Amino acid sequence: MTVREPARSREQRKQDVLDHLEKDEDAWVSTASADGVPTLVPLSFVWDDGTLLMATRRTNPTAVNLTPSGQARIALGPTRDVVLIEATAELVEGADLPQTSGDAFAAKLSWDLRGRPSWVYLRFTPYAIRAWREENELAGRELMADGHWLDGEPHADEQ
Incomplete structure (x- = not known):
C-alpha cells in the first residue's frame, strides 16, 4: 500500500x-480543427508575462487549428502531478514578437526562430488552471477561473 502525501493547500x-511554468521546458498541447479533428503534440515553451509562448511551423495542425477556435488545452507535469490549462491562443509572427519575449524564448530554449518565415510563435493566455496529484487533491483543484487566480481555500461548492 502506498502512503499518499497530504493534500496541498491551494496556495501551495x-x-x-x-514553478512548473518557470522551470519546465515542454508541454502537451491539444487543439481541434474546425471539423473537430483533435491534435495533441508536445511543444517547448517559456512562461512569458503570464502567457505560455511556444513555436511551430505555420503549416502544422496545431498552428492551423488555432485560427478557427482560438482555444487550446495544455498539460504540464507527470500524471501524478498534473497541471491542466485551458487557454485562448493567438499566432504571433516573429517580426511582431516583442524583443523581450523573443529573447526569453531563445535564452530558455537555446532556439531563436525570429526571422524564419515558415515558423510562427503561439501565445497561450490561460483562463482556467487546475492542478492535482492524487484523489485527495481533486477537491479544490481549480486554481484559476476566468483568467484570475483563486484565493484562499476551496469553498464547499468546489468540493
Missing part, C-alpha cells in the same frame, strides 16, 4: 504550478 498548489 499555485506555487507548484508557477
